[in-house]
Amino acid sequence: DAMVIQNPRYQVTQFGKPVTLSCSQTLNHNVMYWYQQKSSQAPKLLFHYYDKDFNNEADTPDNFQSRRPNTSFCFLDIRSPGLGDAAMYLCATSRRARVSNEKLFFGSGTQLSVL
Amino acid sequence: KQEVTQIPAALSVPEGENLVLNCSFTDSAIYNLQWFRQDPGKGLTSLLLIQSSQREQTSGRLNASLDKSSGRSTLYIAASQPGDSATYLCAPQMNRDDKIIFGKGTRLHILP
Numbered sequence: 001d002a003m004v005i006q007n008p009r010y011q012v013t014q015f016g017k018p019v020t021l022s023c024s025q026t027l028n029h030n031v032m033y034w035y036q037q038k039s040s041q042a043p044k045l046l047f048h049y050y051d052k053d054f055n056n057e058a059d060t061p062d063n064f065q066s067r068r069p070n071t072s073f074c075f076l077d078i079r080s081p082g083l084g085d086a087a088m089y090l091c092a093t094s095r096r097a098r099v100s101n102e103k104l105f106f107g108s109g110t111q112l113s114v115l
Numbered sequence: 116k117q118e119v120t121q122i123p124a125a126l127s128v129p130e131g132e133n134l135v136l137n138c139s140f141t142d143s144a145i146y147n148l149q150w151f152r153q154d155p156g157k158g159l160t161s162l163l164l165i166q167s168s169q170r171e172q173t174s175g176r177l178n179a180s181l182d183k184s185s186g187r188s189t190l191y192i193a194a195s196q197p198g199d200s201a202t203y204l205c206a207p208q209m210n211r212d213d214k215i216i217f218g219k220g221t222r223l224h225i226l227p
Contacts, residue, residue, distance in 0.1 A: 006158075033215070042119070042204070042217040043159070055212075090158055101166055104149060104206075104215060106158035 003027070006091050006107035013081050014115050021076040021110045023091030029105070032074045034066060035090040037109075043090055049074065078112075086114045117142040119218035121205060127224040130197060136190040136221045138205035143183050145207040150179050150190050153202045153220065162203075163190070195225045 004025045013019040023032065030051050035043035047056045049068045063085070065077040078085055091107045118141045128134050138148075147166045151159040163172045165181040165188070172179050178191040188205055204220040 004158075031213075035217075040219065042219045045214055045216070048213075050213075088156075092159075101147065101164065103161040103164050104151075104159075105161070106151075108158045109156075111156065 004091055004093055004105050004107035006089075006110050008110060009108065010111050010113070012113045012115060013078075015083065016080045019078050019081055019112070021078075021089050021091075021112070023074045023076075023107055024072050025091075025093045025105075026072070027093055027095070027105060028071060029093035029095045030071070031094045031096070032068060033092040033094075033104070034074070034076050035092065037088045037090055038086075046076070081112070081114045083114050086112055088112075117207065117209060117214075117216045119205060119207065119216055121203075121218035121221050123221060124219065125222040125224070127226060128195060129226045130195060132195050133191065133193050134195055134223075136192070136203050136205075136223070138188040138190070138218055140186045140188075140205075140207050140216075142207075142209065143186050144210045145183065146210055146213075148179075148181055148188050148205060148207045149215070150177075150188075151204045151206060151217075153204060155202075159204065192223075197225045197227050199223060200225045 033048040034046045037043040046060045067075045088109045090109045094102045120139045122137045149164045150162045153159045163179040176193040181188045202220040206217045208215045
């Protein structure tokens with residue numbers, strides 16, 4: 001089945017040790033999003049891509065970076081994770097931008113723990 | 116800045132009851148509004164999408180309405196079942212920048 005796949009499902013890292021989360025999609029969607037969700041909170045948009053066009057949220061810390069080498073893959077790099085970065089990280093895709101009827105498709109998320 | 120509020124934050128009802136979840140948003144310049152379901156520790160699944168020109172959408176036992184001018188949406192669940200237990204989030208998509216902004220959700224528990 002076509003889907004959005006996030007690896008790993010659970011990631012444990014040490015304080016300050018760089019970590020990379022990955023997302024792949026078989027939907028051939030143009031738009032990819034990364035959200036951070038802390039317990040009982042709303043998902044918070046970190047950044048998104050229209051194709052290769054990168055859009056960073058103003059309040060996303062510099063510690064968070066992203067790469068999209070091709071349509072199918074997108075990576076979230078956390079350069080120096082702090083305890084406050086422990087959260088669920090959600091990748092999502094949509095087929096097109098700037099239209100009113102495109103649903104958002106989510107992966108299962110990566111739960112990041114920082115020790 | 117778009118603010119999305121969902122009321123109630125949590126709800127427990129006996130199986131079989133009909134229920135309504137509420138969502139309000141401050142900026143009505145939206146393309147659409149989606150309702151999502153999230154099971155504990157999982158990603159989100161889109162349940163219904165209402166375009167800004169529409170008033171409601173239905174899928175099975177679910178019906179979502181949208182009143183864009185007043186900044187409100189509701190999700191109606193008919194004949195609730197224990198399998199409906201989950202967190203339900205609403206998310207309008209903004210016209211000006213395509214961002215999809217989420218509410219904190221309503222945690223729903225259906226009692227068998």
